[in-house]
Amino acid sequence: MTTAAAPLSAPAARARQLAGTGPLLRLALRRDRVLIPAWVLGLGLVVTGTGSSFEALYDTAARRAALAASMNGNGSMRALYGPVFGDSVGGLIAWRMAGFGAVLAAVMSLLIVVRHTREEEETGRQELLCAAMVGRRAPLTAALLTALTANTALAVVIAGGLAGSGRPAAGSLALGLAIGGTGMLFAALAAIAAQLTESARLAKGLTGAALGLAFALRAAGDTATADGSSPLTWISPIGWSQNLRAYAGERWWLVLLFLAATALAGSVAYALTARRDLGMSFLPARPGPAAAPRSLSGPFGLAWRLQRTALGGWTLGFVCAGGLFGGIAKGAADLVGGNERTREIFARMGGQQSLTDAFLATMAGMLGMVAALYAVGAVLRLHGEETAGRAEPVLAGAVGRLRWTAGHLALAYGGSAVILAFGGLALGVSYDLSAGDPGGRTGPVLAAALAQAPAVWTLTGLAVLVFGLLPRATPAVWALVGGCLTLGWVGPSLDFPRWAMDLSPYSHLPKLPGADATAAPFLWLLALSAVFTAAGLVGVRRRDLA
Structure with missing residues (x-):
């Protein structure tokens, strides 16, 4: 006589969907053992190294104030780099690197997430892994945790490097969180794109298009206003990174905005991955004609x-x-x-x-x-x-x-x-x-x-x-x-x-x-x-x- 299996409780069901996350995370970190340190150290050194350059070029407070006034007074330069919120050396570092660093962190994050989600499915490796004791949401969770590891390390390198070079600790932490938070938000957006598309290339393209749109909105908004108050700027996560205002009266509540937006995008990605089969997508490729054209x-x-x-x-x-x-x-x-x-x-x-x-x-x-x-x-x-x-x-x-x-x-x-x-x-x-x-x-x-x-x-x-x-x-x-x-x-x-x-x-x-x-x-x-x-x-x- 057989008996029916007892239904799993809600916590047990969630745990089962995440089964295998640890091994997949270790595998992802091993595969990215060169990629992640290269991105983190390279970008971190660029951000932390800008301070000495600004000190050499603008060695007096008057020169730094004149630079800030010049940049804020010209829409062309605001479109490129955003407004200057503080004329200290730290404020100039944030002006120069908050947007640029956020863009590069976003690129790093989308590459990581797509590589360990849609690319694994596209090559068939994910199917082999999921044939073992791997839950439905484990691959996505491992990919997001890998991106979280990379962005956390990036924020720590930036904050530690700037604070160690004599910059105020609060501003250093704010700039690190702004850049790392932008990267993590685009990691979650890349996770959504990986559920929508059938190819890794298209998933990267969609996320890259979202990043380009964010930069364009920020540029258009900063062209219109010199204080970062344009609605177009506030639509863009890159605008959030700059408006956190490191070294210029930090707006710590913007960190909560990054967390909320990332959690929302991640929740959408989890909801989508629970509603599709492995290897499938919500935007499937159209079936081709029965006979190939001569162009092929x-x-x-x-x-x-x-x-x-x-x-x-x-x-x-x-x-x-x-x-x-x-x-x-x-x-x-x-x-x-x-x-x-x-x-x-x-x-x-x-x-x-x-x-x-x-x-x-x-x-x-x-x-x-x-x-x-x-x-x-x-x-x-x-x-x-x-x-x-x-x-x-x-x-x-x-x-x-x-x-x-x-x-x-x-x-x-x-x-x-x-x-x-x-x-x-x-x-x-x-x-x-x-x-x-x-x-x-x-x-x-x-x-x-x-x-x-x-x-x-x-x-x-x-x-x-x-x-x-x-x-x-x-x-x-x-x-x-x-x-x-x-x-x-x-x-x-x-x-x-x-x-x-x-x-x-x-x-x-x-x-x-x-x-x-x-x-x-x-x-x-x-x-x-x-x-x-x-x-x-x-x-x-x-x-x-x-």
């Missing part, structure tokens, strides 16, 4: 099919960013006045030409640096296809390795040029319309954006090199790209040494529009990109797959 008869057609959505999204984002920053470029010259220090910053960021051209050159450089994220992501799609086992059936037919690789590289190199062209065109047209001079600067600004392509392609070639020769280290390419972004974003204004700036290919390009340009740096970077790509293709041809 070759490796380029397949690569285009896989990457066209990403290319379209990046292009739209660049058009929006170019239009936004082109519209505020007209007020760049009002920033300087008689402030020689601010003029020096503009010269390091955008060249020695007129201040408006220097601002446009800075924006073109930013488009170039961000374009590298698209290009490297397109290259790493090769790594994803290989590790997921989808490349092997393709290569088992008449498609050779070089043809398969070339299809994706065409999208990486050509697609980066496309998004630069659209971004530069939007930047130039928007500036001309705001300045009342249609067509006056569109051509030079478009050329300035396209001039960033050799630097983008150098990093693209480096990604191909690592993929071909050191496939297991391929994800580490993101750290190299992040280092170049950091050098380009904070290096000029903080007067980093020349040898450090020269590590980035972008520092070797002329500051266009307006500066004198020769063909030499473009040719050297193109040659370097070609060498990297050729060496990587040799590695792809000779090594074993997966």
Whole structure:
């Protein structure tokens, strides 16, 4: 005679759904034993190292006050960095790094969460793990705890480093919590995206789009007001990070806002994961036609099919960013006045030409640096296809390795040029319309954006090199790209040494529009990109797959 099993109590049912969280967390931390420390230490050192640079550049209270007044008085600079809430060295650190650090912490967090949720399902590894004693919510919980570990470590490094260098402890803790709290909120948003989509790439894209929207809202709000009070600023989590006001009368209640928003987003992710089957999503891919079109008869057609959505999204984002920053470029010259220090910053960021051209050159450089994220992501799609086992059936037919690789590289190199062209065109047209001079600067600004392509392609070639020769280290390419972004974003204004700036290919390009340009740096970077790509293709041809 059999007896029915007694129903589980509510606590026991919840415990069963979380079974296996500990082992999965240890596995995730082991897999990320290089990635997380690299992100935490790299970003932490950048934030803590800005204090000494500000002390050297603005060594008196009067100079710091003049810088704060100049920045707050210009909508263009507020759009880039936000308003200055305090003119102490700590206040300037918070102004410079609260938004920038929050963006990088968000990128770190979304990569961690998607890697340990949707990417595991997409490759089939999660199904093997869940065949053991693993609860339904354990993988998501382990991923969020991994992100929590990384963001907590980041907050501790930032707070400890700043306090140890003599900054007030309260402001140091506030800045660490602002950056770490933003990262954790986007980790929860990435968890939602992982439930909605069927692919890790689309989950990263959706979360990245949310991050881009948050930055754009914050920029638009700070352009309108100089005190961070715009409703657009308060819609954005990046605006929350800045409005916590580290070293300038901290608003500790904003920490509770981060906690509440993270808890809400996490609850939505848990509710979604309980209502879908493993490997499925709420936005499933549409079934394809019974017969493949002729465009899919070759490796380029397949690569285009896989990457066209990403290319379209990046292009739209660049058009929006170019239009936004082109519209505020007209007020760049009002920033300087008689402030020689601010003029020096503009010269390091955008060249020695007129201040408006220097601002446009800075924006073109930013488009170039961000374009590298698209290009490297397109290259790493090769790594994803290989590790997921989808490349092997393709290569088992008449498609050779070089043809398969070339299809994706065409999208990486050509697609980066496309998004630069659209971004530069939007930047130039928007500036001309705001300045009342249609067509006056569109051509030079478009050329300035396209001039960033050799630097983008150098990093693209480096990604191909690592993929071909050191496939297991391929994800580490993101750290190299992040280092170049950091050098380009904070290096000029903080007067980093020349040898450090020269590590980035972008520092070797002329500051266009307006500066004198020769063909030499473009040719050297193109040659370097070609060498990297050729060496990587040799590695792809000779090594074993997966």
